[in-house]
Amino acid sequence: MKQELLDKWLNGTISTSEREELRQDRRFRDYEKMDEYLRFLELPTQNTADGLSKLKSRIQLSTAKVVRFPVYLKVAAAAAILILVGYFYLDSLPVTHSTLIAETEVIQLPDRSQVFLNENSELTYQDNLWDEQRSLELHGEAFFEVAEGRDFNVLTASGIVRVLGTKFNVLARGDNFDVSCFDGEVEVILDKEKIILAAGDKLTLTGGAMNRSNQYTLRPGWIYDESSFENTFLKHVIFELENVYSIKVVPMNVDMDLRYTGSFTNTNLEDALKTITLPLDITYSIEGNHVTLLGKD
Template sequence: MKEVELINILEKISSDERYTLSFEEEMHLKEAFSHIPLLDEKPGENVLDEMEERLFSKSIIFEKSEKRIIHWRRYLSVAALIAVLFGCGLWIKSMDMKFVTGNNEQLAFVLPDKSEVKLNENSSVEYNKFLFYFNRNIEMKGEAYYVVTKGRKFTVETPTHLISVLGTRFMVSETDRFDVFCYEGKVLVESLDKREKKILTKGRSFGSDKVMQENQPNWVSHKYVFNSAPLVDVLEALEEEYKVSIENKNYYKEFVFTGTFPTNDISLALNIILAPYNMSWEQVQSNKYRIKNN
């Protein structure tokens, strides 16, 4: 169909709101706008009425030779609105944010509401920057520490659980096993299948009834804190932190340790742990150490 013919038809429609298309004009117009999917479908009348009321003050009715009524302008109204919504959807999707860490990497960043997030290694956090202003929802994998500003409900979703807070400090971990640690305020933890549900208060964790003494995760403060802990447990924590193995540690099950050790210097950590017991250590391989009695 020529553009001039299409313009003439549209001018007739705009100049006379009751103008009735001939069958030929109707077919030409339908062909010209055939790229709009809604022209071949008929939405519910309630939807059409609502769209028409919002976008147009009057409707134009076209009549086929078979006397069937087709509300062309309604279809165009709906198509135009859907095009706008589709464009908005693409724009909102472009606001997706994702933060990822690899081996031996940590990352700190601030959310739009000024809440703080610290990611441990091999972890990720995702959220939509635009939608976050309406619903403070994020998705995560791995291990992350949160300092949440007070406000609307703040929700963290993992592959297995949902964690909800209003304003608090907490850590979520899904490394070897799932756990949540509350350092301030209250945290609601529930599994996605609704079989588990627990409210945590300060010093409590989801996977244990033991009261924590730390004010934040060890990997955030870069040091471990122990109070009368079995020496074997302390050495196992050091093994896990530094990804090493320690020989002879099981010989000292009767000892207990109170103190701290750093997470960024294994030599200093071993000296701090073993010095009170008059013990030393030697490195036998790149990732293996042996405890010795002096």
């Protein structure tokens, strides 16, 4: 922040163009907010002549040189301190976005990066530190369109995804971890291992087993109300189905370690079940929000 411009602002001599230049620095916005809060403080008006008369009479009655601040100044100072402390406390709190089942949200981050948050997911980041560190935590699934700049980190329970500027999707739900790169490059950090994914690459980690594959779309399927899978355990496919439709699936005589490649619609349960079960020779029945999968004897 330019000190000479800040001095002009404090002295009330700053021009409109200089003020706009200062506003490019996020730290100056904090000063503006503090100034705005302090303007709410109103000190009580005083009769100066009456106050002077009382002061003279006190001086004549007392030989001790004790300076006492008026009560209203003490109250005003305490109020100002409380406002400033409250402001900095609130400003330090993380920003959290969360979605419910069958709900998605588009989020614009401070650097104009965009996040498409899938249903039943949560995203948390520190707004006041974003200029210094572009990091956020993800629980669930999100598609990112990252503006160019310094490192951009997505922290999950399974690993870290790091990029500079690109488009990618991250799914981190339970023990299912999936990263797809749609543009540019991303770096996936799993414990001590670092894996680079280029556009069109996909990394899947399920139950400790890692698999690399290719995807040829411009965005993840869920953006278009579809859930897509590549050589994925059936139990993880069913877990996602339960999450999308808020149902309970009970398998009977079904091998949940079967592998599934394909997609299902997020808008029609009957069609979704047909898409999953027909290739695997499984039948199903629906009763309310309970679905039973029936395998062959």
